[in-house]
Amino acid sequence: MTISTTKKLLGATVAVGVVFALAGCGQAPTESGGTSSAPETDSDFLPCLVSDAGGWNDKSFNQSAKEGMDAAADELGIKSLEFESANDNDYAPNLETAVSEGCSLIISVGFKLSTATVESALANPDLDYAIIDDWADNDYDGTVDAPNVKPLVFDTAQAAYLGGYAAAAWSAQSGVNKIGTFGGMQIPSVAVFMDGFQLGAEKYNEDKGATVEIFGWDSATQTGSFTGGFEANDTAKQTAQGVLDQGVDVLLPVGGPIYQSAAAAIADSGKDTVILGVDSDLAVADSSVADITLVSIMKAIDVAVHDATIAASEGTFDPAPYVGTLENEGVELSGFGAFESKLPEGLTDELAALQEQIISGDITVESPNSP
Known part of the structure; x- marks a missing residue:
């Protein structure tokens, strides 16, 4: 018997296989894409992902986020850009590069990127942002510090x-x-x-x-x-x-x-x-x-990233916070x-x-x- 069930988040579903794809270090992004039939999306849509210092092969939240982004890119038949941070000093530069590369959606992985993510979002109000495991509330007033940042958090x-x-x-x-x-x-x-x-x-x-x-x-x-x-x-x-x-x-x-x-x-x-x-x-x-x-x-970080990416591609991105629970299958126990x-x-x-x-x-x- 397993407590794990099919994950369903943010109104969409996806089965994400375990793929241990390693990205290049630091400055250079990796690309992923596919040719499957896809939802209708803006032809200029470019989703991007910025890791924390754990890297894409951490067997944890960075890797799970990358799997979700890769799955969404495959489903949409587009390319995504993924920026791997070697250390804390890479966060702001990687976000700046993501903006300069023309990213439409930028998802950052982890609370350590919170300050840099909010600063980037405030400077680029026309772009969509999301952040994993953080409320993007760096002044602790109970509200997200930028209106275009979607927190993806989990009641683990x-x-x-x-x-x-x-x-x-x-x-x-x-x-x-x-x-x-x-x-x-x-x-x-x-x-x-x-x-x-x-x-x-x-x-x-x-x-x-x-x-x-x-x-x-x-x-x-x-x-x-x-x-x-x-x-x-x-x-x-x-x-x-x-x-x-x-x-x-x-x-x-x-x-x-x-x-x-x-x-x-x-x-x-x-x-x-x-x-x-x-x-x-x-x-x-x-x-x-x-x-x-x-x-x-x-x-279910992979599914949260996937669903946020699909929504942004369709123009239905909602910056309202997402909280994963047992009820919505955002958190669960494995077999x-x-x-x-x-x-x-x-x-x-x-x-x-x-x-x-x-x-x-x-x-x-x-x-x-x-x-």
Whole structure:
């Protein structure tokens, strides 16, 4: 059984395959296109995508965004331009280049591009913009700072709640009764996973009379273990090791490539610890960790990018914020893959019931980091 269902966002649907296409570095954009029958679109329409420093092959939100843009370009039978940022200093120049190249729609990937995106949008009011995982509200007044920027945000706490419940069930079955998490930067789009993860584990304890402990995050105080960035480096590995040293047998690394550091720390430990993926179905995106990936907490970034691109091509782009939820299938839990036959009896039915209760409002997943 899988909690994953066909994604339907913003009034359109698409099946996006897992394509690991690498873009060139920094200054030069890549192009993609196709020849399939397409919706009627402006012949001058040019969609563009700007990554954050994680790059297109991060097995996470950059890659998912690129897959969505590529799928839309193929469907429309046009070319798209994609600009890969090597570091934070590339954001503004890449956006400037996108404008100079004649881009009609510019989608930026991640909160770190927020300031540069708003500045570009204000300077180019006739262009459409969207940004992933950010409200484009840099003065924190509760409104988007430019009227032509569409936030694409996700209430990931809902899907993470299911992931936390599953993690607690797995650890309780093993007799370890300890799970953990750590993140990249402490920002809402990261902490929202950790909040949901903790709340789901607490729900398991409540329902089962269990005593599974959570390490690496305290939702009440909003404090926990973070690497300070999203690079898979020694700092990330040491941070993962610090949580593993608590004796956990399930670990949730939140922050793109840092899962690689978690996997390395687990390999060094020689223990049977499993991880949870984030954003994309990690067991599919990276086969090298499929054997330790219990399940993934996913955001349909690819579909949100696809649908925003199609709408912009048809002249129906709406800058109103989009919030992905379990109900609209903007967030979801993946299947369990090779672990399906090893799960506690009845777990998948319990998860399905919890999902329906969240959608109906009988359960409210309350995270201060939810959009």
